[in-house]
Amino acid sequence: MKVLSLVLITCIFVVSSFGQDITGQWHGALKIQGVQLPLVFNVTETESGYTATMDSPNQGAFGIPVTSTHFENNVLKISVTNSNITYEGTLGDGELITGTFTQAGKSFPMNLSREEIEEVGANRPQEPKKPFPYRSEDVIFENKQAEILLAGTLTMPEQEGIYPAVVLISGSGPQNRDQELLGHKPFLVLSDYLTRNGIAVLRFDDRGTEASAGDFSSATSVDFATDVASAVQYLQSRPEIDKSKIGLIGHSEGGIIAPMVAADSDDIDFIVLLAGTGIRGDKLLLAQQALIGEASGMSPNQLAENEVLNKKMFEIILKDQSEEEKKEEIKSYLTQVFRNIPKDNLPAGMSEEGYAYAMDSQYMNPWMQYFIKYDPAPILEKVSCPVLAINGEKDLQVPPKENLEAIKAGLEKGGNTNVTTMELPGLNHLFQEAQTGLPNEYEEIEQTFSPKAMEVILEWIQGQVE
Template sequence: MRATSLPLACALLLTPLACKPSADESVAPETAEAPAPEAAPVSPEGNWLGSLALPNNTGLDWILSVQPPEDAPEGPAIAQLWIPQQAVTGVSLGEPVPVPDQPGSYTVSWPQVNATWTLVPGEGPSCTFTQNGQALDCEVAAMSDEAFTEATALRRPQNPEGTPPYVVEELRFENPDAPGVTLAGTLTIPEGPGPHPAVVLLSGSGLQDRDETIFSHKPFWILADHLTRNGVAVLRYDDRGFGESTGDPKLASMEDFASDGWAAVSTLAARPEIDPKRIGLIGHSEGGVTGPLIAATHPKKIAFLVLLAGSGVRGDALLEAQAKLIFASQGMPAAKIEEQVAQSRAVHEVILATAGEDQATLEAKLRELLREQFSALPEGERPTDIDAAIDTQLEVLASPWYVHFIRWDPTKSLEKIKVPVLALNGELDLQVPPDQNIPAIEAALEHNRKLEVVRFPGLNHLFQPAETGAISEYAQIETTIAPEVLETITTWLTKVAKLDKPSKG
């Protein structure tokens, strides 16, 4: 991190004012009294550690680094944001913008979530924060380069190093069922003549790159490396509209993302190095829902399924259980949790009740409900612009993906699955709780004698060794995937995909 080029107290940013001399500097006597010059506005450049007071009586820590980019050290400073508790790492917020008529104040904004910080640097720095028109109490302090490096440094010892002992091929393939969608991915192929068994990796919810990167963890890269060293070809790809893949994800439902996964399977099946009769799917989180959907739609083309924290209940039920556990892990009082869950449940009831109706009807009913909910909030929590807040909420709540997710019952696909299935969950998973989802998966696959279920004590949603399973722990844990999970998958694949005895790696 580049050090500040001028002392903060003397940095000249808005006006060409000289530094005001400090009290211990000698100053020549004036022959006539004159007004003392105002201090120059202080630059926002540096590292800043702050905290927001959330309505649920908990705090949310954030870090801002305002520095010129390393590749343009003489250029303007750019703000980058870290929020460890919310898996936000190094999000670029652009250049700080001086506030008109408020010398020394600067704003940085995150348009995607309608959030704005106003930072007033100096010896006693201060800040304000608003999101969707709602203000939250904000505190900030300067942070040394050393403290910043320690707080944001992320060791990832499982990331592969060196030249791998297998073929790595970057490729692009089209989804013939979705014009304009071209998916970019990485195919890793074991040594030897083949044809090899293969898997497609299916990512969780939210736009993900081919490595399913989160907090600098790259679980799909590590999984692909492990499997390929043990004789399984692996295709992983950037989600539609993310990374190097094209297409508009805002228009896509879960079924559309499943069709992208099927395009990946078809791409593998056409390769001479791949055995088309031994192609399976490994899906994490939502990928554990799209995987069965693909297998149920193409039952003779998928040889096996691995569900990594896959859900077995409808989306509304999953999100309700998830919210209760996550809010509790953040210290939210029980009464507030029930209030938040009740509001979400009301939204989901509208989505469920409007199945079969057009988009305009859904949006109109959601808008009416959200207006009631926002208007009922206490004055300090109510957005100043309710219409803008509603529009922001509707971008998610009325999106094809969210609506399909809330209405979709995974058991519809699972009940049709006849191929071998391995279902894995961490006992500390707060996002796909095992006590809710494993029994549902087992019930849906009651007919399938080739089901194997493993629950790992002490592992979270990412299959990391954790203390509580809270999302805030993800970044601090150095392990990306517990080795016992990797070995469990490989040992199981040895049986169902007829691999040779797995080697170490």
């Protein structure tokens, strides 16, 4: 799953340099508390200098836009502003770059080379290993509306029979069928647990990701909902599946998508919302940014400045005006804001106008525009099937109290009386047992999915399908 936060801003330009060839793929690996995270920088030369993208294979994230790429006097400087990432290294003989990776004020040595890094796996004790004590089948199904083929895995109990089933729906960002990120595979662990306990599970690669076709970059939650509806139709075609007992389990943004599908179909018999949202997107992002910022040690002044900036940006996006008018207003506002930022604080080689343009591109992304405007309440009012909504107490991305209350209020307003909400103590956004709840803790935790959370999910589903 990916974080419900602002997407990384667009790579725009660079300052040119002379000397050795820096273009191509550069492989490195961060080593944090014994865990190795491979990273790849893909550097391209243009007429005006260099551009780059970043890959994080363990997170299933490829082509992440880099804000700026600067290479001069054999020193490579890379900046990814919205993730607060910088990399600086010196190119020496033998095509080895010796340098330092910094994020959120924490620095780690990381060298880059042309050769792929041999991955050393993190300890993930919950990850199931073959042979599985159940049937596992790779499948392909069609989203006829979008005219694309989607690829996934269907797991079913070994014994012949007709089984209840669920479709797993991933969070924001391009996710594979295991929802793989930071060395964790939450959907693999969850599907294994449910299937061992008599529930068939279909999980699939998001459109445009791994084996699934389609364009992820131009899609919004509405488009992803049609993919999920197609997955349900596929399950209905399988003789091993009980057509009257098909449900949805959505995590994070998946918790927005599941009610969309359920509200529009009589074929959904229950839904489970894992860290689903109940408040409008702009309000969620403001709360998320404040909680993560405070937990990360930002000062009250920094938090206040960040809130003012983002509130204004969201107000512009929420206006009833054309896309071009919004773009111009955002660029104008950001240009004014960034004139007050010391030049040393801007990414290498970037002007105030260029920075404003990059931020404008980020906020005008189709997914971001839709998410900021989307209010889950009207859709929740139309959901009549049983609903379980759970959040971790330490979730800083989808604050539990206000979202669970809003989900319950929306469902009950529509007359739904079969609603269960739970805040699970000590768990973060990924439903791991956590200390702080901060995203930078996700990878360090060996646990992928709290057994207590999985028990809650299973017991509730069993109560619906008996």
